[in-house]
Amino acid sequence: MTQAVIESIAITKSYQMGSQNVQALAGVDVRIQAGEFIAVMGPSGSGKSTFMNMLGCLDSPSSGEIRIQGENVTHLAAAQLARIRNRYIGFVFQQFNLLPRTSALDNVMLPLLYRPDHSDAESFAIACLQQVGLAERMDHHPSQLSGGQQQRVAIARALVNQPAVLLADEPTGALDTETGLEIMQLFQQLHSEGKTIVLVTHEPEIAAFASRQLIFRDGRLQSDKAVQAASATEHLQQYRQQKMQEGLA
C-alpha cells in the first residue's frame, strides 16, 4: 500500500460548551492518497469542518493521530504546526480571506514570506496566478476583483507553496452558481494536473465533481465511497446554454 498523503487514525475531538460536553468527532479513520479529489459532506454539526481543521493542522484532536506523509504531527508545538501548514497544506476558505489593500501578487506571496529560505517567491507567485488565469490582474487589490477572481487569487495563494494537499472549506459557498462552477472547473483542472484536493461542502451538486465522497454524521464517517466525477466543464456549458435560452424566452 502506498503511503498516504494525510491520514487520520481514530481521531476524536470533544470540547466544553458551557456545562455540556460536545463530541465533535468520535473516531474517524481516513487515508488520503496522492492525487485524490475528495468531497467531505454532511449536515452542519456533523463534524466535517472539525475534521478538516484537524487535517489542516489548525486544530489538534483530543485523541488519535494525524499523519502527514507518514509523520505524526498530532502533538507538535504551535510553531512546528505552523511550519507543517506552511510546507504541506494549502487552504482555500469560503470567505477568501485575502488581505485587503494588498495586491493579488502580494497576497499570493504571503505563504512564502514565512519561509525565509525560499528564493524567487515572486516568480513562483506569478506562475500560480497564471495557473488560475489571473496573471494580468496581479497588481489589483481584492476590492477591485470580483468574488470569483478573489477566490482564484486565494487558490493561487494555496498553490504557491506547492502543498501536499489543498484543503478547501466551502470554496463556492460565497459565490453564485456560475462562478461556483467555474471555480470547480479550476479545481478539476488542478486535480487533473495531479494535485490532491480535499473539499468540504454541503451541496451535493458540488460534491459530485469529486471522485471520492466522505459523508459525516454525528462526528462519525457515515460513508466513504468512490464515485464517477461529473465534469464541471460540461455543467458550466449546460448552465450557460440554459441561461441564454431563459434570456431569449
Place this chain on the structure above:
Amino acid sequence: MKWLLLFKVAWVALQVNLMRSILTMLGIIIGVAAVIIMLALGAGAQYEVDQQIKSLGGNVFIVFARGRATSGARGAAGSVQTLTEMDAEAIEQQIPQVTVAAPTMWASAQVIYGNLNWAPSIQGVDNRIFSAQNWQLNQGREFSAAELSSSGRVAIIGATVQRELFGASDPIGQSIRVDRVPVTVIGVLDAKGQNTQGNDQDDLIFMPLDTVRKRISGRTLASPRAVRSIIVQVADERDMALVEQELESLLRQRLRTTGTDDPFRIRNLSEMVETRARTMQIFNGLLAAVASVSLLVGGIGIMNIMLVSVTERTREIGLRMAVGAEPADIMKQFLIEAMLMCSLGGMLGLSIALLVTKGLEKFAGFTAIIQPEVVLLSIGFSALIGIFFGYYPARKASRLQPIDALRHE
C-alpha cells in the same frame, strides 16, 4: 519572515489607519519634544554657567582683608589693612598648588576724559591679575616693571570705560584724569560681559598697586605695602578644598592670629554661581520628569491602539497563521508596528524640539544645546517604549489559536 518585509508590512498597517496612527503618535511626539526641549534648555543654562565660572575662574579664591577687632570693637572692613603684598608672595611660594596670587587694592573715583566723565571701579594691581582672573588685553600692553615700582601714572581700562569715555576713538596714549590725577591709557581689556549677579565686569580700570595706594585712595594704611584683597588661582580645581585649608593656616600664622576670629575672609567665587546652577538643574530636571510622564502616557496610548488593532485584525492574524506564520512571526509583526510608530513619533518629536529650541534661541534669547547623545537617547527610548507597550498586545496576538482567529467576526 525577513526584517525588511516586516517593516514594509508594519508601514502599510500604519498607513491604513493614517489618522489614528498620527493621533497615537502625538503622545510620543509631544513627550519626546518636551523632554528634548527641557534637556536642551538645561544644558544651555549649564553651558552659560560654565562659561561664567570659566571667566570668573572656577579655581579662584579671593582673600579679603577684614578689620581687626581691637578690644572687642571691630573696625569697618578694610579700615585696617591686614593683608600685604608679602602675604601674596608667601601664598604663591609656600602653597605648591597655587599658580598665581595677585594682590589688589581698590578705590572708586571719578574718571574724566575731555568733557565726559564716568565712575568705574579703580583697581590697583600688578601684572599677575591677568592670569589670576583670565583677563586678556584687547589693545596695548601690560604694566612695565618701572611703572609698577614707581607708582607710574598709567591705566589699563575695561571695555565699558572705553566705550563710555572714548566711543570709537583710539584710547591708547590718551590722558585721562582719575580723581584729578592725570593718567595715560596704555591698554584696553577684552570684554567679559555681565557676571551672574548682573554686574558689569568691564566697568573698571587697572592701575599699578602703588599708584592706587599713594595717589588715589588717600587712606592711612597700616603698612605701605598693604592690599585689600589677594586673588589666588589654584592649578587644579580638585585641590580647592586643600588650598583653602592651607591658605587659612598660612595666613593665620603670618598674621599671628590666635583666636577664632580671622582678620581675613576667604571666598570662593564660583560657589555662588554653582548654587544658582544647581537650583536651575533641579528645576530643569523636574520639568524633564514632568515631560517624561507625557511620554509614559503616550506609551499607554500606543498600547491601547495596538490592542484595538490586534482585535480588528484577528482574521488577518488567523490567516497568516494558517499559511504558516509562527507565533514568533506574529509577535514580531506587531512589535515592529508599535516600535515603528514610536520611533517615527520620536523623530517627529525631535524635529519639533529642534524647531522650538531654534525659536527660543532666536526670539526669547535662551541658550539651548541639544546634545547628540540626548537625540540618540530619546529616539532609542521611544523605540523602547514601543517595545515595552507593544509587547502585551503583540503577545496577545501571537497566542491566538489560528482556528478561533479565522472564525473571528
